[in-house]
Amino acid sequence: MNYRYSDRLGKFSSSAVREILKLTQRQSVISFAGGLPAEEHFPVAAVGEAFDRVLAQGNKALQYGLTEGYLPLRESISRRMAKKGIQVTPDDMLLTTGSQQAIDLLTRIYIDPGDVILVERPTYLSAIQVFNSYGARLVSVAGDSDGMDLADLAAKLEQHRPKMVYVIPTFSNPTGQAWSLERRKGVLELCRKYDALILEDDPYGELKFGDESVHYPSIFSLDQHPAGSCVVYTSTFSKTVAPALRTGWVMGDPDLIRNMARAKQAADLHSSSLDQQTLYQLFEHFDLDGHISFVRKEYEARMRQMAELLREKNWPGVTWNEPKGGMFFWLELPEAVDTAELLKTAVQLGVAFVPGATFFAENPKANAMRMNFTHNDTENTITGMNRLSQAMESVLVR
Amino acid sequence: MNYRYSDRLGKFSSSAVREILKLTQRQSVISFAGGLPAEEHFPVAAVGEAFDRVLAQGNKALQYGLTEGYLPLRESISRRMAKKGIQVTPDDMLLTTGSQQAIDLLTRIYIDPGDVILVERPTYLSAIQVFNSYGARLVSVAGDSDGMDLADLAAKLEQHRPKMVYVIPTFSNPTGQAWSLERRKGVLELCRKYDALILEDDPYGELKFGDESVHYPSIFSLDQHPAGSCVVYTSTFSKTVAPALRTGWVMGDPDLIRNMARAKQAADLHSSSLDQQTLYQLFEHFDLDGHISFVRKEYEARMRQMAELLREKNWPGVTWNEPKGGMFFWLELPEAVDTAELLKTAVQLGVAFVPGATFFAENPKANAMRMNFTHNDTENTITGMNRLSQAMESVLVR
Structure with a gap:
């Protein structure tokens, strides 16, 4: 039969989060994309x-x-x-x-x-x-x-x-x-x-x-x-x-x-x-406060590790602030870079993030990206950041 | 501040089910209202x-x-x-x-x-x-x-x-x-x-x-x-x-x-x-089919008990069919009876049901009611039906 969808349907435009969650199910990809908490710390x-x-x-x-x-x-x-x-x-x-x-x-x-x-x-x-x-x-x-x-x-x-x-x-x-x-x-x-x-x-x-x-x-x-x-x-x-x-x-x-x-x-x-x-x-x-305090310290350590790696990588023209809490780094790249394109390269290299454009209600910035630091352990974070460095080389000029 | 609700809000008219679920939390009321399964048979x-x-x-x-x-x-x-x-x-x-x-x-x-x-x-x-x-x-x-x-x-x-x-x-x-x-x-x-x-x-x-x-x-x-x-x-x-x-x-x-x-x-x-x-x-x-088969038999027994009680009570002018499955009896009362009014009396006497009018999208029938038979055990069903009989006396002419 001929489906006659509501006008509303067209407004469920992006399904980026869903696609991201799907992406993270592929074992070989190290994902900084989803806003996922660290499984190993679940009580x-x-x-x-x-x-x-x-x-x-x-x-x-x-x-x-x-x-x-x-x-x-x-x-x-x-x-x-x-x-x-x-x-x-x-x-x-x-x-x-x-x-x-x-x-x-x-x-x-x-x-x-x-x-x-x-x-x-x-x-x-x-x-x-x-x-x-x-x-x-x-x-x-x-x-x-x-x-x-x-x-x-x-x-x-x-x-x-x-x-x-x-x-x-x-x-x-x-x-x-x-x-x-x-x-x-x-x-x-x-x-x-x-x-x-x-x-x-x-x-x-x-x-x-x-x-x-x-x-x-x-x-x-x-x-x-x-x-x-x-x-x-x-x-x-x-x-x-x-x-x-x-x-x-x-x-x-x-x-x-x-x-x-x-x-x-x-x-x-x-x-x-x-x-x-x-x-x-x-x-x-259960000591919920104690648990939250523990998780907070673990996440802070992960944040510091990623900040350290970002400083080490020192990708030219890439700026970011250290987060005061939460789960994400926000990176801004040189204006000419489209992070949606960068993501394609990155996924081929086995690493994922979320392109910044999806976070704008109007006039999207194509040269930004969101990086989650809570989900991956030390080793995966290092490997993922190395893969991302490779991807960055394809778009950034030294 | 002055809340400016959406036009849509006015369309969430009846909250009958919610009110019913609240009603059933009062211990003293025997409720035939909610479409509740029998707790004692939960696996x-x-x-x-x-x-x-x-x-x-x-x-x-x-x-x-x-x-x-x-x-x-x-x-x-x-x-x-x-x-x-x-x-x-x-x-x-x-x-x-x-x-x-x-x-x-x-x-x-x-x-x-x-x-x-x-x-x-x-x-x-x-x-x-x-x-x-x-x-x-x-x-x-x-x-x-x-x-x-x-x-x-x-x-x-x-x-x-x-x-x-x-x-x-x-x-x-x-x-x-x-x-x-x-x-x-x-x-x-x-x-x-x-x-x-x-x-x-x-x-x-x-x-x-x-x-x-x-x-x-x-x-x-x-x-x-x-x-x-x-x-x-x-x-x-x-x-x-x-x-x-x-x-x-x-x-x-x-x-x-x-x-x-x-x-x-x-x-x-x-x-x-x-x-x-x-x-x-x-x-x-788990033997899900076996469990369903067991629940089905229990519910059939409860349905038969309520059908038996309905026949016994033989309320004048009240008609119903025996359900072939599911959870509900549907009773039609003489045209002059408004079951929403009957419910008020019934709840005072410690028994509840759902007035029929809420089940109509247009031109509601005020003289019908829905009775759940799955939730109450034998004893409560008998007590509840006796209370309902008392309530019926106030609206039905013998």
Whole structure:
């Protein structure tokens, strides 16, 4: 028969992440592409014990759950947030299938075709895809290593009157940078003034490197007041515990959360309650903070190794900043280089990364690339970087 | 701040299922409302063993997975389908967060606002909600206990030229009825003629009662040909294994499936791969068919008990058919009765059901109700039916 797809289908343009995930399944390729955590640090034994505890609760553990998510886990997250000075109740929170679903659900209830969303330049590619799929018009705001440019933001709020501003202020995907406190406060103030809802995407906030005393408060935490919160905050256990449990959460004004739950009911009734219950047991019987602290140190070591290799390689005309946390280096190459072309050569040589262009909502920069440093061990990182050096030789002039 | 929700939000009208699930959490209420399987028959020990096997595979089990779902599970499902004479490969299949997500994803890629979807009268309430949320125009087709009325379908295909026809031909939710083979073939033929895609929702097909030799072939199986399949088929493990694993699947033309996967990538990257891997291990090391056969017999016994009680109560003017499988009785009351009002009385007396009106896309029948018979044990069913009798007395005239 003749399939008559929706107009919307054409908006699911790039499927880069999916293709990347496929690429990484090929054993011979060393991939710096996917945002994958290090498998060897997954708390497998603890997850196993937690699961046993779930099943020991009785058969009801396998029954349908609430759309909002397993209440005891929402309570655990609330308590954890309280330790960081963030006051949220389980009613201000929805559990999702990763934070990706939180982005999708908020967009679904908030954005009509033609509505403007402001985004960073560059930003998370799968968020771009979601926004496009709902017919949003994306406008990029300039920024630097301290965060969004406040003057450019003000101008674009004034010009476009956007409904939403999407940001990853802490250890950005793809740049690895963290916003200064001043920029966080400035963006909040401006968005409040213009009635633009901030979607704060924070999958990496727990993965902080360097000086323990330096804090990056979430914009959400700066906006605490009883009603009319200007910020919706989402995070995930994918980077701190394990991705296979596919559990994220989203916090915000209870009215927004209730409406997202209505959309979630239609989308999938609820996420895996087995995973949610397992995470709750981890909260109760496992030193989650200790584990996160351990993972953070391991990732910092991997980041330092890659920084060292980048300094050694010293590829001509290639610039980068040391990430303050998270999972990624962001490299800028000489203007003439197209990293999508470079990727073809690289994959032939057995190494992968993500070309930078996919991270731009408009006017893509073809000469940038994202490199993950968390997934590969020391040896693979060295081999991968050597292969990448070979690929670089084909495009860079010494 | 002032929230500016999308127009779409207003279309997530009823949240009846969610409210029902909340209701069932109150211990004192005996609920015939939710479509809940019997907890005491969940294969808890087998799920525990399967999970142990997953973790024994090593840390990679906790890593990100493919959007399409865990390949070995897709292969297992293919093999199971082949035994029923249905030829599908893993490429014709996508794993979803319950079959609810399959309905959502197909609608997302296929339906533009204003497109017509034909549905049964009555039909699954959360499907109505999904279709409405995408701005579809729903038109109901008449039917009887043998399935959709072919003359009415032909007339409405001709008049509305719908993009999609949504059906639950085997042990319908809410009516529990199964279509005859003739109706299945007739609907397929008519939809093919009018280029209308059939979405066949089959969560209950495995729960067949009575004569073993009677078969209800899926419409999908009647449509087997290499390209341009007219049917998308979805099912779930929620009713045969357990809902908490939140795993469904959808099969169809590989082009359609690929496009649904693109939409799924934006929606949540992938569903819980831990759950998918656990189900794969159940396929490998557990007598799934034996388990399903056992559950089927238990549910048939519960159905017979409720049928017996219904005959005993013999409420004046209340009609029903014995379901041929699945989870539900559908009762029609005298025209003057509004079951939404009856529910209020019933809940005060400690028993719940779902008022029929929510199952209609248009012109709701206020005098019908859905009763689940799978969740409660013998004793609770008796108590619940006695309470319901009391409630009935308030609205029915002897």
